Amino acid sequence: MIDFRYHIVSIVAIFFALGAGVVLGAGPLKGTASQVVADQAERDRQALEQARADAIQAKSLDKYRDDYVAKVTAGLTDAKLASRKIAIVTMPNADGDLTNSVQDSLENAGAQVTTRVALDSKLFDPGQRQLIEPLVNELVTSDITFPADSNTYQRAGQILARSVLTKELNKPADGESTKILSGLSDSKLVSVKPTPKDRADLVVVVAAKPPTPLPDNSSYTDSVDFIEGLDLGSAGSVVAGTPESAQNGGLLKALRGDSDATKIVSSVDVANMPSGQATIVFALVEQAGGKAGQYGGVDAKNGVAPSAVQAKEN
Template sequence: MIDFRYFLVSIAAIFLALAVGVALGAGPLKGELDQQLRATIESLGKEKDGLRQEINALQQGDKYRDSFAADLAPSLVKNRLAGEKIVVVALPDANRGLVKDVQDSLRAANGTVTGTVQMTAKWADPEQRQFVDDLAARLVTGDVRMPVEGSAYDRAGIVLARALVTRDAQAAGRKDAATPTIMGAFGEGDLVDADSDLPQADLAVVVAPPMPKGGEKPDPAANDAWVALARSLDSASQGAVVVGDTSSATEGGVLASLRNNAQASAQVSSVDVANLTSGRVAAVWALAEQAGGGVGQYGAVGTTDGALPKAATGP
């Protein structure tokens, strides 16, 4: 406990220091201090004006960049996905506006969106892992080969992919007899939210969520579940691309987990600037590249293969 006498002495010292400061400020140092203060204020004001001009210039530059990209985008994506059937899979907390923009870009590329599947957080909840695994085991069809080794998420991803995508170009766009049963059961289990009778697609786009604000990082096990799902969709189709904003490619994000997984990144493509028009052009090109048998990681964060595929397939 602080001695009361020490406390009184400390208070007295503080008041004495304040008194001396006031006396000096009102006396011999007053003029000099006033001049220094005015000079500092003027300097800060000039610095603020300079920063404001820089911000305005950057905003104008961004506005021009976005306008330029928006004008060019239609010609850059036209017919890139002609004849392709694409399913959009939105992960929990994926930005709804981004999901819609991705759908619009796919259609602008003359691709057909077979539907949108909204995944729920329950799919990747560690406490629900056994439930997910058991349900997948009951839903597996005879034409699906389940891995001897692998996680519950690998097995569940394979079953969901069986319902949504196909490698058979002739079957793409048609409804499959197994889809209603699989999607219905996953829907009743609160694992997905989607039409239970979707036509099959031959390509898939997975929309990742941004990193949570406030420094909180997602559970790595959940990211592993989403990476496993992306790999399953890719293996069962002509290709898959995972898209998101730049935060999703930073430490703890879904795209970062994908890119840090050597097997997944050699199989599934990604684009980390899909919130920009230019990024969605890159996503369309990356999907066309997947359809042609290629793979790449594109965007602005970390080590990538560039802004977009160097030689996009298609017209």
Template sequence: MIDFRFFLVSIAAVFLALAVGVALGAGPLKGEFDQQLRANVEQLGKEKDQLRDQMEALEQSDRYRDTFASTIAPGLLTDKLNNHQVVVVALPGADKGVVKNLADTVKASGGTVTGTVQVTAKWGDATNRQFLEDLATQLVTGDVTVPNDSTTYDRAGALLARALVTKDPKAVGQADSATPTIMGAFGEGDLVNAPGDLRRGDLAVVVAPHITPDTKPQEGDDVNDAWVALAKAMDSQSLGAVLAGDTSAASSDLGALNRLRADAKASSVVSSVDVADLPSGQIAVVWALLEQTQGKAGQYGAVGTTDGALPKLSDAS
């Protein structure tokens, strides 16, 4: 907001300066009009300087906040995810830096990252929905069940979750016979990209797309239904899932976090963090994962009505 105001003040100052110059060039100006123009130009110059100072102060404050969070992070993360294995699922448009930082934060908390899976835009493309439906039908396995009224995205999400996560302690961190088949088919369909040595985790972090002013709604507006369904599937077949992103994903009507939080049923089981691009938000993701293992869910961050900055963990956590 300050950047925009700074821009407006600068433009206004330029035009006023031009107006004064033109007026002076046409002949000597006298009287109150000339004095008023000069006073306006001087005032705009002062406001411009003040806004510049505010911008610099905010930048310094942001640097301090991030440095502080990074400094105290080890103490807030130590051993939080010991004995847990986490799969990171990056949705199309997710910031690569956020994806990497979240994986690193999981490791810093004592958790193991079983793999980072990239979902492609083709998964949520409404024009590709029938292909996804046909593929999910072909891949269905006996240990994956979904309600009769489930959508294409519910069924496909359940299958992907089957390949990536499990609640069975004996199966966590292990290669699974169904995983190569499911991931191979989704990979051949250009729906996901995943490492070949993928193992199943017991927790999942799903990283939401970053929304820009140029982001356009997809045909049928199905894309966020796909992402919420996938997050729910990851949650239902593991000890818990967190949908993480930056504030754009929660503040924009086109954001995946916005859609999740608007869905009472989904948000009652899947947690979300809308500041995952910040060190403090990455800590919140780890705490939200730990809260998930306790059978709880919450919405954390800076946008809208949330459950606070961090979950309130028990003393034993």
């Protein structure tokens, strides 16, 4: 963008200079046009060099910040999630590299990631809504209790939770788990890899960056309801995303605008940074203790992270 902008400025200057030359011809301002071009070219060169220097410095500082945070926080999350089993659920179009980084941070904190469940966009397609409700009714098990005021997507979240999650520690997958995963997979609503042997007690949901053009925040209502259902069927949930996801058109923005959801679901909007990945760990610890918080750098109600004292105590 910088190169192009200055290139345009130079071209405009040349046209002005040429116009002046045509009008003045060999008159008293002869030579002015070439000098204008030369002066503008020199200013462009200096501005471009400064912009490049600023960009290099900013990139270097970003790398320094991330490296510093990674080194300083190394060890702070050690064993914070020991003995905990965690399932990762990715929203449609969630970034694979981001998901891998989140998984690494969880495993470095001592957790076992039991499975990764990828949600298909078909699940939240308004045109497919008529498929979801009968499927929920078909896959419900006798040990699932739906809240009286729950809706279809909250129930769908609970259904998925029953297959890969549990509120208790160390519960294996069973026949009902297999039945539910088969039903959801056969309907092309989710894909699961690997098929879990054990059900996790905590869940991290990885949000995607907002699409272009930006959707209305209300378009995520079903997604937020689904995540609430995951929380209801587990010991705790954290939604992880990038700063873009916490701005208009993003899932975290919609989640944080739902007062009922934020009472039970936590979120971190800097999951692409080492500090954010550590915050995901601390937020899961907090969730396991029955608390929720909204953390990060974009309209995060509870600040950058759970307090150091809280994290230490847990």
